[in-house]
Amino acid sequence: MLNSRLRHSGPWFQVLLALALGVIAASGGLVYVRTRLTSLRYELGRRVAQEHALSLEVERLRVEAAALAAPERVEPRARAIGLAYPRPEQVVALGADGHTLSHVAAGKKP
Amino acid sequence: MKRARRARRRRAGLRPGRIDAIAVVALLGFAALFARAIQLQTLDADWLSDRAGRQASTTVEFEALRADLQDRRGNMLAVSATVDSVAAWPKRVSDHRAAARALALPLNLPARELERRLARGSSFVWLQRWVSPDAAARVTRLGLDGVQLMPERRRFYPNGDLAGALVGFADRDGRGLSGVELAYDRELRGVSAELSARRDAHGNVLPTVASAPAARTGRPVRLAIDVRLQHFAESALAESLRRTGARHATLVALDPTTGEILALAEAPGFDPNRFWLEDKSLYRARAFVDAFEPGSTLKPFSVSLALDAGVVRADDVFDCENGSFRIGRRVIRDFHPHGLLTVSDVVRVSSNIGAAKISERLGAHRLVDGLRRFGFGDVPGSGFPGEIAGSVRDLRERQAVERANLSFGQGITVTPVQLVTAMAVFANGGRRVTPHLLAVAQGDGEAPSTELGARVISEQTARVMLGMLRAVVENGTGTAAALPNVAVAGKTGTAQKVKEGTYSQKDYIASFVGIAPAVNPRFVIGVFVDEPQGLHTGGIVAAPVFREVAAYALDQLGGREREPTERPPAAPRVETRIAHREGDEG
Numbered sequence: 001m002l003n004s005r006l007r008h009s010g011p012w013f014q015v016l017l018a019l020a021l022g023v024i025a026a027s028g029g030l031v032y033v034r035t036r037l038t039s040l041r042y043e044l045g046r047r048v049a050q051e052h053a054l055s056l057e058v059e060r061l062r063v064e065a066a067a068l069a070a071p072e073r074v075e076p077r078a079r080a081i082g083l084a085y086p087r088p089e090q091v092v093a094l095g096a097d098g099h100t101l102s103h104v105a106a107g108k109k110p
Numbered sequence: 111m112k113r114a115r116r117a118r119r120r121r122a123g124l125r126p127g128r129i130d131a132i133a134v135v136a137l138l139g140f141a142a143l144f145a146r147a148i149q150l151q152t153l154d155a156d157w158l159s160d161r162a163g164r165q166a167s168t169t170v171e172f173e174a175l176r177a178d179l180q181d182r183r184g185n186m187l188a189v190s191a192t193v194d195s196v197a198a199w200p201k202r203v204s205d206h207r208a209a210a211r212a213l214a215l216p217l218n219l220p221a222r223e224l225e226r227r228l229a230r231g232s233s234f235v236w237l238q239r240w241v242s243p244d245a246a247a248r249v250t251r252l253g254l255d256g257v258q259l260m261p262e263r264r265r266f267y268p269n270g271d272l273a274g275a276l277v278g279f280a281d282r283d284g285r286g287l288s289g290v291e292l293a294y295d296r297e298l299r300g301v302s303a304e305l306s307a308r309r310d311a312h313g314n315v316l317p318t319v320a321s322a323p324a325a326r327t328g329r330p331v332r333l334a335i336d337v338r339l340q341h342f343a344e345s346a347l348a349e350s351l352r353r354t355g356a357r358h359a360t361l362v363a364l365d366p367t368t369g370e371i372l373a374l375a376e377a378p379g380f381d382p383n384r385f386w387l388e389d390k391s392l393y394r395a396r397a398f399v400d401a402f403e404p405g406s407t408l409k410p411f412s413v414s415l416a417l418d419a420g421v422v423r424a425d426d427v428f429d430c431e432n433g434s435f436r437i438g439r440r441v442i443r444d445f446h447p448h449g450l451l452t453v454s455d456v457v458r459v460s461s462n463i464g465a466a467k468i469s470e471r472l473g474a475h476r477l478v479d480g481l482r483r484f485g486f487g488d489v490p491g492s493g494f495p496g497e498i499a500g501s502v503r504d505l506r507e508r509q510a511v512e513r514a515n516l517s518f519g520q521g522i523t524v525t526p527v528q529l530v531t532a533m534a535v536f537a538n539g540g541r542r543v544t545p546h547l548l549a550v551a552q553g554d555g556e557a558p559s560t561e562l563g564a565r566v567i568s569e570q571t572a573r574v575m576l577g578m579l580r581a582v583v584e585n586g587t588g589t590a591a592a593l594p595n596v597a598v599a600g601k602t603g604t605a606q607k608v609k610e611g612t613y614s615q616k617d618y619i620a621s622f623v624g625i626a627p628a629v630n631p632r633f634v635i636g637v638f639v640d641e642p643q644g645l646h647t648g649g650i651v652a653a654p655v656f657r658e659v660a661a662y663a664l665d666q667l668g669g670r671e672r673e674p675t676e677r678p679p680a681a682p683r684v685e686t687r688i689a690h691r692e693g694d695e696g
Contacts, residue, residue: 020136056191069268072341091664
């Protein structure tokens with residue numbers, strides 16, 4: 001029925017119809033693009049929030065790692081497993097050639 | 111023909127003229143749409159764009175994260191992180207009492223206190239700032255109307271009170287208020303940024319890729335101190351306070367070749383994490399900002415100036431008058447009476463009378479000028495906020511009493527950092543070095559210059575002085591500083607404090623400033639103990655602390671970090687307010 005009407009319509013009508021279809025198609029495309037853009041923005045927002053949360057976690061872990069490495073915390077644990085600071089008499093000065101320079105102490109001659 | 115066309119249209123149901131009418135209406139419609147589009151896109155474009163921008167655009171401000179403060183090995187001294195604070199809008203909280211009761215447990219605060227805060231009448235109140243992640247989660251679970259978590263930046267000092275006075279602290283807004291946090295505030299703070307974004311009808315922020323670049327974090331600052339040495343030094347000072355009953359103690363450890371401050375300990379210290387609760391007097395890094403009369407630790411400088419000027423030689427002999435010597439109306443005394451002493455012995459046994467007689471040959475002008483060349487009376491230049499210059503008064507030649515006093519450390523005020531830096535001149539072959547807070551290896555930052563400064567005394571004089579200072583440790587007043595396997599040089603000091611304009615008879619500052627090893631020096635360490643009780647001499651109170659810390663420094667930092675310097679021979683790269691009473695052992 002429509003085909004026969006179109007066949008019998010004049011050129012104006014066909015131009016108008018093509019124009020209308022073009023506008024509808026373009027509108028549909030535009031709506032799709034806008035929807036997709038909005039959806040991507042939400043996705044981006046989620047990713048940014050995720051990244052932010054992870055960076056906060058990294059910040060927190062850095063603080064925790066620094067606190068765990070604090071000498072105040074490490075020293076008692078080292079003592080507990082039998083480690084100790086060297087006594088002054090255990091410290092020996094070595095020259096670049098590897099020989100001790102103990103003779104420089106107490107005025108001893110080499 | 112026309113009749114046949116009409117007949118076909120009638121069969122298709124289209125009357126003549128109807129199509130034309132539809133076409134005209136459609137054209138008019140398109141024309142209207144086109145006209146409207148023209149209006150919206152051109153004539154009203156600016157206004158509409160502006161209005162839409164106001165409605166949909168938003169700006170999110172990102173505060174820059176304050177950069178890390180590290181020790182010379184990259185250990186964290188201060189680090190920033192985002193934490194939650196609990197805020198409330200009291201008018202939106204329906205039942206203050208119920209909300210306060212619910213929040214009391216997670217916030218670990220009395221319900222009455224929370225209720226009082228909610229009842230203040232202001233539109234916004236902080237219930238608690240910087241809460242733990244656990245507390246934040248529990249507050250969220252409560253789901254109270256008008257109560258919300260707000261992210262805030264917090265500065266953490268993971269080592270607690272370690273180097274508190276040196277590191278200082280930043281306030282809740284991330285501004286450095288004291289110490290290194292203040293000195294390098296600009297570098298640490300960074301640049302805040304604004305992030306442009308759009309928001310939807312619900313107010314949700316929709317960031318765009320183009321707006322992604324955010325705040326620029328500050329530049330990490332690497333200090334010269336080593337946390338292990340710092341910790342050991344603070345422990346040794348704390349032990350010294352416990353043993354001697356002293357009020358306060360300071361230790362400064364310096365690398366004489368670079369000027370790097372390897373440790374700067376104050377005991378007691380304070381915890382910058384809770385600075386607002388601490389005694390404010392503990393904020394001060396006394397090593398930089400408190401000047402004192404150094405007493406006998408100044409003698410090496412006055413003697414070296416006399417040697418350098420050629421007015422005495424190391425083996426010249428002076429009569430030390432058996433411990434009592436009158437100059438004008440003043441009687442100068444030695445702690446132990448001595449007869450004839452060489453210049454070396456004057457330093458070794460710390461004779462005030464000997465130092466006074468040596469300075470007589472040097473003269474007041476040359477003494478004062480020389481001490482200034484050592485850096486006394488001048489700001490050391492480390493960049494620490496508020497560091498002071500101390501004072502060296504001008505003297506006239508005829509002011510014999512003042513000149514004599516000056517020769518053994520009275521009538522002059524110095525800071526511990528100045529004294530340690532000046533002692534480094536002997537370790538550096540007679541040249542000055544500028545003390546540095548920053549490590550020489552600074553990564554991408556600006557490293558301090560490590561070039562030695564002006565010559566103060568000749569290399570020969572510096573070498574002779576090192577020998578004299580070794581004798582102090584080997585068989586003089588500083589034997590408690592000796593290390594069995596390492597040569598050590600140094601000088602003791604015991605000085606009365608000035609209280610209410612006079613020298614106190616019971617309050618002293620005991621000190622020892624030493625160099626280890628004495629051959630190819632690696633460390634200059636000064637120990638200053640304020641008001642030790644009972645035995646109070648520098649040789650008894652401060653020298654043992656030096657010994658412990660020097661041994662640890664030689665063990666931990668000796669020769670492992672840097673290639674040997676060009677100085678031959680390639681050698682062991684091992685690693686407070688004072689007054690002086692005449693006659694004190696020095």
